[in-house]
Amino acid sequence: xxxxxxxxxxxxxxxxxxxxxxxxxxxxxxxxxxxxxxxxxxxxxxxxxxxxxxxxxxxxxxxxxxxxxxxxxxxxxxxxxxxxxxxxxxxxxxxxxxxxxxxxxxxxxxxxxxxxxxxxxxxxxxxxxxxxxxx
Numbered sequence: 001x002x003x004x005x006x007x008x009x010x011x012x013x014x015x016x017x018x019x020x021x022x023x024x025x026x027x028x029x030x031x032x033x034x035x036x037x038x039x040x041x042x043x044x045x046x047x048x049x050x051x052x053x054x055x056x057x058x059x060x061x062x063x064x065x066x067x068x069x070x071x072x073x074x075x076x077x078x079x080x081x082x083x084x085x086x087x088x089x090x091x092x093x094x095x096x097x098x099x100x101x102x103x104x105x106x107x108x109x110x111x112x113x114x115x116x117x118x119x120x121x122x123x124x125x126x127x128x129x130x131x132x133x134x135x
Contacts, residue, residue, distance in 0.1 A: 010045075010078060011052040013059035013067050014121050017041055019099075020053045023120050026098035027091065045080065071122035079126040085113045091127045092117060 014020040021041045025031060029051060035042035039058040043051040056067055068075050082088045092102060095117040103124075106115045114128035 077124045
């Protein structure tokens with residue numbers, strides 16, 4: 001058995017690959033050209049999290065069911081940690097400037113501050129900073 005940390009690859013269907021690449025680049029995600037071509041684009045979110053954007057017809061080759069319209073149905077919320085409350089806000093500024101939207105107001109639970117956004121295809125994301133354990 002190896003001590004290598006397990007990775008997660010988040011695969012999302014997208015309608016316009018170039019627009020989606022520009023959006024996630026504006027958020028500061030690092031393009032990974034090794035897994036990028038005319039049907040898909042890869043981004044390193046961290047050392048153990050990879051984002052895979054696949055054009056809808058290509059995404060469909062990996063599944064045996066219809067692709068949900070993320071603008072109409074919610075299937076998952078992708079949540080990322082953030083090093084500070086100001087960093088959460090800075091991320092949302094980038095999201096909004098890049099064309100994303102903020103569907104709900106910021107939430108402050110005392111121990112956790114979070115903001116939500118929708119990417120260009122309607123996928124739901126959250127960015128949160130946790131100060132410590134809930135009381």
